[in-house]
Amino acid sequence: MNGRFIRLGETGRKTVRIRVDDKDVEALAGDTLLVAMLCSVDHVRQSEFGNEVRAGFCLMGACQDCWVWTAEGERLRACTTVVSEGLQIVTTQAEAQWANL
Amino acid sequence: MSRSQADVIIVGGGIMGAATAFFLRQRGRSVILLERGLVGQQASGTNFGNVRRQGRFLPQLPLANRSREIWGKLPELIQHDAEFLMSGHIRVCYRDEQADEFEIYAKEAGQYGLKLDLFRGAEMRARFPFLGPEVLAASYSEKDGHANPRLAAPAFGRAAARLGAEIVENTEIATVEKEGAEFRATSTAGRTFHAPALLVTAGAWGSLLSEQFGEPVPIAVHGPQMAVTEPTTYGIHPVVGVSSPHIEEVLYFRQVKRGNIVIGGCARGPAYPDVRRAYVLPQNTLLQFRQMHRLAPALSKLNIIRVWSGIEGYMPDDRPIMGASGNVSGLYYAFGFCGHGFQLGPGVGDTMAELIDTGATSTPLEPFDIRRFAAVATQAQQPA
Amino acid sequence: MGQPVMGQPRIIIVGAGPAGVRCAQTLLGAGISPTVIDESRRDGGQIYRRQPENFGRPYTKLYGTEAARAEDLHTTFERLRAKIDYRPNTLAWNVAEHKLHIVHEGHASALPYDALILCPGATDRLMPVKGWQYAGTYSLGASQIALKSQAVSIGRKVVFMGSGPLLYLVASQYVQAGAQVAAVLDTSKFGQRLRALPKLLARPDVLKKGAALVSSLKKAGVAVVNGIEPMEIIGTDAAGVQGVKYLDASGREQQVACDAVALGYHLRPETQLADLARCVFRFDEQTRQWLPQIDELGRSSEAGVYLAGDGVRILGADGAELAGRLAAYAALADFGHTIGASTLDDLKRQQEKMDRFRLGLVEAFPWPAAQAARLSDDTVVCRCEGITVGELRRVTRDEGACEANRAKAFSRVGMGRCQGRYCGHAAAEIIADAAGVPVEMVGRLRGQAPVKPLSIATVEEVE
Numbered sequence: 034m035n036g037r038f039i040r041l042g043e044t045g046r047k048t049v050r051i052r053v054d055d056k057d058v059e060a061l062a063g064d065t066l067l068v069a070m071l072c073s074v075d076h077v078r079q080s081e082f083g084n085e086v087r088a089g090f091c092l093m094g095a096c097q098d099c100w101v102w103t104a105e106g107e108r109l110r111a112c113t114t115v116v117s118e119g120l121q122i123v124t125t126q127a128e129a130q131w132a133n134l
Numbered sequence: 135m136s137r138s139q140a141d142v143i144i145v146g147g148g149i150m151g152a153a154t155a156f157f158l159r160q161r162g163r164s165v166i167l168l169e170r171g172l173v174g175q176q177a178s179g180t181n182f183g184n185v186r187r188q189g190r191f192l193p194q195l196p197l198a199n200r201s202r203e204i205w206g207k208l209p210e211l212i213q214h215d216a217e218f219l220m221s222g223h224i225r226v227c228y229r230d231e232q233a234d235e236f237e238i239y240a241k242e243a244g245q246y247g248l249k250l251d252l253f254r255g256a257e258m259r260a261r262f263p264f265l266g267p268e269v270l271a272a273s274y275s276e277k278d279g280h281a282n283p284r285l286a287a288p289a290f291g292r293a294a295a296r297l298g299a300e301i302v303e304n305t306e307i308a309t310v311e312k313e314g315a316e317f318r319a320t321s322t323a324g325r326t327f328h329a330p331a332l333l334v335t336a337g338a339w340g341s342l343l344s345e346q347f348g349e350p351v352p353i354a355v356h357g358p359q360m361a362v363t364e365p366t367t368y369g370i371h372p373v374v375g376v377s378s379p380h381i382e383e384v385l386y387f388r389q390v391k392r393g394n395i396v397i398g399g400c401a402r403g404p405a406y407p408d409v410r411r412a413y414v415l416p417q418n419t420l421l422q423f424r425q426m427h428r429l430a431p432a433l434s435k436l437n438i439i440r441v442w443s444g445i446e447g448y449m450p451d452d453r454p455i456m457g458a459s460g461n462v463s464g465l466y467y468a469f470g471f472c473g474h475g476f477q478l479g480p481g482v483g484d485t486m487a488e489l490i491d492t493g494a495t496s497t498p499l500e501p502f503d504i505r506r507f508a509a510v511a512t513q514a515q516q517p518a
Numbered sequence: 519m520g521q522p523v524m525g526q527p528r529i530i531i532v533g534a535g536p537a538g539v540r541c542a543q544t545l546l547g548a549g550i551s552p553t554v555i556d557e558s559r560r561d562g563g564q565i566y567r568r569q570p571e572n573f574g575r576p577y578t579k580l581y582g583t584e585a586a587r588a589e590d591l592h593t594t595f596e597r598l599r600a601k602i603d604y605r606p607n608t609l610a611w612n613v614a615e616h617k618l619h620i621v622h623e624g625h626a627s628a629l630p631y632d633a634l635i636l637c638p639g640a641t642d643r644l645m646p647v648k649g650w651q652y653a654g655t656y657s658l659g660a661s662q663i664a665l666k667s668q669a670v671s672i673g674r675k676v677v678f679m680g681s682g683p684l685l686y687l688v689a690s691q692y693v694q695a696g697a698q699v700a701a702v703l704d705t706s707k708f709g710q711r712l713r714a715l716p717k718l719l720a721r722p723d724v725l726k727k728g729a730a731l732v733s734s735l736k737k738a739g740v741a742v743v744n745g746i747e748p749m750e751i752i753g754t755d756a757a758g759v760q761g762v763k764y765l766d767a768s769g770r771e772q773q774v775a776c777d778a779v780a781l782g783y784h785l786r787p788e789t790q791l792a793d794l795a796r797c798v799f800r801f802d803e804q805t806r807q808w809l810p811q812i813d814e815l816g817r818s819s820e821a822g823v824y825l826a827g828d829g830v831r832i833l834g835a836d837g838a839e840l841a842g843r844l845a846a847y848a849a850l851a852d853f854g855h856t857i858g859a860s861t862l863d864d865l866k867r868q869q870e871k872m873d874r875f876r877l878g879l880v881e882a883f884p885w886p887a888a889q890a891a892r893l894s895d896d897t898v899v900c901r902c903e904g905i906t907v908g909e910l911r912r913v914t915r916d917e918g919a920c921e922a923n924r925a926k927a928f929s930r931v932g933m934g935r936c937q938g939r940y941c942g943h944a945a946a947e948i949i950a951d952a953a954g955v956p957v958e959m960v961g962r963l964r965g966q967a968p969v970k971p972l973s974i975a976t977v978e979e980v981e
Contacts, residue, residue, distance in 0.1 A: 037673060038670040038671065039671040041697055042696075063571070063668075071670075075653065082904030085651055085652055086756060089660070091641060091657045092659070093641065093659060094557060095788070096935075096936045097934075097935035097970070098935070100971070106435050113557075126366075127366055130369060131369055131435075132433065133263035133369075134266070172921075175924075284927040416612045417628075420626055420976065420977075433974055438968065439935050439971050440937060440967075440968075
């Protein structure tokens with residue numbers, strides 16, 4: 034696993050399948066989206082104003098650093114969203130045509 | 135007590151005052167700019183940031199054109215671009231009546247040198263693909279755009295200071311009087327400032343000063359309702375504004391290069407000039423959301439992260455007070471810009487400097503003459 | 519489901535943590551059913567944050583020595599849930615004209631109130647360090663939340679850095695849970711804790727627990743270093759954190775390899791709603807921050823607005839529970855209820871002890887204000903906007919921006935999504951140092967709605 038977070042227990046939970054950047058990711062029921070992502074990958078988005086990737090910061094919905102895009106163009110705050118089956122997340126910036134109908 | 139002297143005193147350090155101070159210094163006039171707080175904190179610093187000419191009262195276009203030329207030269211003039219972006223500006227509408235009005239305006243504005251391109255239907259959708267399905271027409275001004283209101287007036291102030299203007303911040307003026315040929319402005323701390331010419335650029339507080347010279351004006355004070363989104367990929371270039379007879383539909387937005395989208399309109403909010411506070415009503419923020427679903431539906435995906443307001447002075451005929459006093463020689467005004475003064479700022483500064491320095495200006499100011507309210511003021515003073 | 523009763527004051531509590539829960543309990547005891555708004559899915563706040571329902575760890579594992587208190591708080595809430603109007607997953611984003619503006623699942627509504635009791639809690643207080651924008655840097659609170667509510671460690675090898683009682687607590691919890699802790703780097707000096715001892719002795723049980731934590735860490739072979747100064751979080755744009763560089767107490771450069779850093783300097787109250795409610799703030803010299811003013815029971819400067827818990831000043835969970843009760847009594851008294859003098863006296867006496875302890879913590883684990891002046895120009899201060907310390911110093915020195923909001927307007931520090939939560943205090947110290955003025959003169963960032971990002975897709979609920 035190339036994830037950043039390490040599971041220390043509570044692993045006997047139902048599997049939840051999501052996709053991150055078009056790759057399958059297996060999470061566990063009860064994971065937040067942030068934890069679900071970071072147990073498999075090491076970042077959740079690109080910084081807008083720097084070259085670095087970001088992987089959340091406060092985990093309590095205060096820093097707003099973990100807002101991610103879904104493939105449908107919706108915004109989710111990963112640390113306060115419970116992971117659900119079928120979520121599709123992209124960790125790159127929206128394309129320049131994001132506003133076009 | 136401290137006593138300062140100059141050719142011109144300017145009371146009010148918003149963009150009008152700061153720009154005038156700069157252009158007066160360019161003309162070799164000594165200037166003292168007096169500001170109660172910090173330069174550019176009030177309406178100049180809290181407005182939407184539109185740098186647009188289309189949609190203006192036609193006789194205001196010469197002033198707006200003059201100003202537009204200066205916006206394009208800011209880096210060489212004041213060593214700061216105030217983030218001016220010639221992004222283009224579109225006025226859009228939901229009804230045929232406004233679309234027709236766009237055509238009429240385009241013809242008339244053309245006579246003032248403002249070129250506007252009209253779009254409808256498929257051509258409009260191809261050109262501006264973010265517009266919602268209800269939008270009927272778009273009037274596009276290629277050379278208009280937007281800038282950063284937080285930076286513009288302070289940049290003018292610093293440039294004026296570099297040229298030798300005396301910028302006096304954190305100084306509240308208690309009284310202004312004329313004695314003989316000289317104006318005397320006295321601060322609440324007892325400092326006095328003296329000059330043969332005085333310019334009032336005190337925005338929403340302008341009438342408090344004009345009435346000290348027997349020229350009160352019926353100024354109304356309102357707060358713009360502003361919001362800004364989180365940053366996202368830069369993809370919407372022109373400033374977008376709705377033209378409608380119904381104020382709740384008059385939404386506008388602009389995306390900055392960093393990606394945030396600044397939103398304003400749909401309502402005016404409460405402003406309290408005495409305590410220098412203004413507020414965004416929560417219901418107005420939600421109203422803006424509703425209107426955004428119509429205007430540019432994709433923006434509904436974004437979050438707003440902050441709202442703010444400011445204190446803007448409005449005249450009942452939607453035109454500012456600008457020009458010489460009707461009563462007192464050496465006294466000049468430029469205030470009450472009705473929420474559309476930002477674009478005019480550099481032009482107002484250049485024009486007022488010319489007027490004060492030479493006694494005349496090439497830019498027509500008659501529609502903004504303070505004397506248009508003299509009859510009203512006289513009536514107000516009559517016993518009931 | 520609790521419904522407003524005719525003739526009863528409408529009381530809204532924001533926050534279902536220790537303060538909010540005890541507040542609700544006290545109100546119910548007087549026959550008043552409040553509305554309780556909470557942004558989270560579950561009650562409990564942060565320190566007693568609950569794990570998801572399908573997790574199995576017992577309370578003793580989650581909350582250690584505080585297990586009994588946590589369980590009592592949770593079962594109390596379970597009992598009163600049905601008697602109140604409880605709104606979880608609900609953000610209070612604005613307050614105006616005696617209405618609280620909330621949003622739940624994309625629907626906004628306005629709740630009128632006679633009394634508003636704000637118990638929004640706190641977040642970590644951060645001082646930037648070069649490289650803290652790299653992925654793998656977390657707040658200290660985050661590292662605890664990861665473990666407590668998700669049973670994960672924030673990395674394979676974690677450095678805990680900063681100051682405050684949480685530093686040792688979480689590091690120790692990580693060790694017990696089987697995570698690898700590379701080091702605990704404490705900026706406070708041992709001498710500071712000694713000097714604060716008299717105040718810390720106000721709560722001897724807590725003091726004892728703290729000392730036990732430190733020795734358990736050392737027994738587990740974790741390097742515990744005091745009196746350090748953070749120098750840099752080393753990392754790369756693509757891979758994130760790779761190590762930490764610091765100066766030890768003798769001024770020597772040291773380095774620790776790691777893939778995660780938990781950083782924090784105690785806590786800062788979430789004061790945004792109090793600010794929007796136009797409560798008066800005053801500058802607190804000891805903690806060098808602006809706090810909403812309250813009387814001894816929690817009344818703010820605004821009639822009908824009460825403040826309790828870590829959201830007004832950091833007292834910790836026990837202190838928050840007490841404060842919640844006191845604020846409820848204040849509201850009850852203001853609505854004409856008679857409160858027993860002995861009840862109040864007893865609570866106030868307990869709170870005085872809490873306050874002495876709080877001041878002891880502040881002395882023992884101070885906000886490292888002096889670090890601000892030593893930050894390199896290329897250190898990021900505003901993580902949201904990517905603004906460096908150098909840029910902030912530039913607008914202060916070259917453009918005369920010596921006040922927090924002016925500096926924000928010119929530099930963009932504090933303009934990002936978090937609205938200054940994590941950069942505001944450090945920014946004030948940086949501005950004060952660059953301008954050569956006391957930090958109080960810099961003022962504070964003016965709060966604006968929404969308290970947290972609000973989606974443009976939000977629709978107003980039709981009554």
